[in-house]
Amino acid sequence: MKKFSKKNCFEGMVQGIFLLLGLVTVGCVLLVTIYLVIAGIPAIRKIGFIEFLFGRTWESTSAEPSYGILPFILTSIYGTAGAVAIGVPIGFLTAVCLAKTAPKGVRKIVESAVSLLAGIPSVVYGLTGMLVLVPGIRRLFHVPDGASLLAAVIVLAVMILPSIIKVSVTALDAVPKEYEDASLALGATPIETYFRVSVPAARSGIAAAVVLGIGRAVGEAMAVMMVSGNVANMPGLIQSVRFLTTAVASEMSYASGLQRQALFSIALVLFLFIMLINASMNFFLKGRKEE
């Protein structure tokens, strides 16, 4: 009997340790959230909410500094939208091809390539973009500097491909074969079957894949910093621009005072964006469970 209770005590301890370790994650999230809110609010108060969010000029180092982050917000939105516009069709069709039409050998090769793409460090993406895209754009559009929103969009589009492809393939693989059989037995061709039965049946998973891609694009800093020119302009396609992420990263090392506080506020805005994206992803995944 004694031995038994000893065992129970051990069980309880182990469970306690697991719970504690689980709470570490929760604690980190809480810590970051609270810290960002505390650190981000003061600058917004001083600058003014409207002034900060919708101000069109960011001149943090001039004699009369101006802290408007609209250029960054718009750049992040445009950049992400552009990456999604290019990356989603490619990723989605690749996923359909891999999950449904590709021969086993091809699927294996492409899937390992996709995994590899996911594993490439973002600084390498940035470097490749710098060496290939930036000069290419400079020559193509005859502009003095090819580092631009367009270059960032292309780099981001490639970077979000792996998450879109992987999650979509998983969703498409999970479509019961019975649905496809039923469609084929009605005389539909395989392609009709994939697009009219399999894809609709996997739509919440595919939507989650797109949202995941958006999250990745919004949060990326290193690669876009290297190819976007990093100038606080209002966004234009072949204009040097600065993203929310890069705005924080590029000035943090030397910022002080209100400038430093404003950078925290930018981080807070970025954080809210990511929260919104996560919430919508949960919404889509919940939809999948209900189906």
Next chain:
Amino acid sequence: MSDIITVRDMCLWYGNHQALSNIHIQIPEKSITALIGPSGCGKSTFLKSLNRMNDLVPDVRITGDIRYKGIDILGASVDVNELRREIGMVFQKPNPFPMSIYDNVAYGPRTHGIRNRAKLDQIVEQSLRDAAIWDEVKDRLQKNALGLSGGQQQRLCIARALAVKPAVLLMDEPTSALDPIATSKIEDLCTQLKDTYTIVMVTHNMQQAVRISDWTAFFLLGELIECGDTETMFSTPKDQRTEDYITGRFG
């Protein structure tokens, strides 16, 4: 009564494993033919050969001759999609698409190019009526089909198959996943449908074969042991193995 499908000398291999050997059978038009036999005897495999659904299985090889209305359906020139429109299929497990009841039934006609809304409405209603489920679903055509009961789902699947106006309906144990009441509804439906359609049904349930089929074919270990009209076969089987099976001595 003429034969709508004739099969001669048909053999089928999965890789190196021969699943069917030397099948000879005629399927008479506008009647119910039951395929019986123990699990793994090849009856479902045979059924799926009739609309070339076996094409989806890798490494399948079929030899011999299967003719539908005189056309060799194994021939290279056959349009498989057109063949499957003519020879519809109902599966063992009800498998409605995860979309509305209306869209399920309209799926086939839309696939074959019918876009006119009024025409679609008419086909959907007629198919649901023919499948004896119209009264149960007419007020919720836009609801998701997955909300229906198992028996209703199976009748919806029959309606979906009827909507493309096939000549033959292949049914692969259509009631094995259903309760007795739902089963008897499907059986009643089948006896109504045979006025218009030819039905070939795989069943594990011998009473079901006796109740609804006109013709019965008994498969064992990939061979067709005996076929003939149901009454004769169940009262005076010619082959000892048939007798052993239908009297429940094995299987």
